[in-house]
Amino acid sequence: MEVAIYFDNGNTAYFHKVKDFNEQLDVDGRSTISFDYFGIASQQHKHAQFNKKNIAGYAITKGFKKD
Structure with a gap:
């Protein structure tokens, strides 16, 4: 799965090999999205979390071969 934030x-961030995508409320009641992904530049597995209030939107691309 791939995700674009x-x-x-006007900027866009792309995330590859995304797993465990979740939408939830954090401990302060803010709506967030979080997921694990593979960083292309760093060549490391990472975790990301975004406050939905601070983004315009996101897109999820599904249907890729599972890793």
Whole structure:
């Protein structure tokens, strides 16, 4: 799965080999999205979390061969 995060300022961040995508409320009651992914530049597995209030939106691409 791949995820694109669209920011209010027009920038976009792309995440590859995404697993465990979740939408939830954090401990302060903020709506968040979180997931694990593989960083292309760092060549490391990482975890990301975004406050949905701070992003314009996101897109999920499914249907790729599972890793």
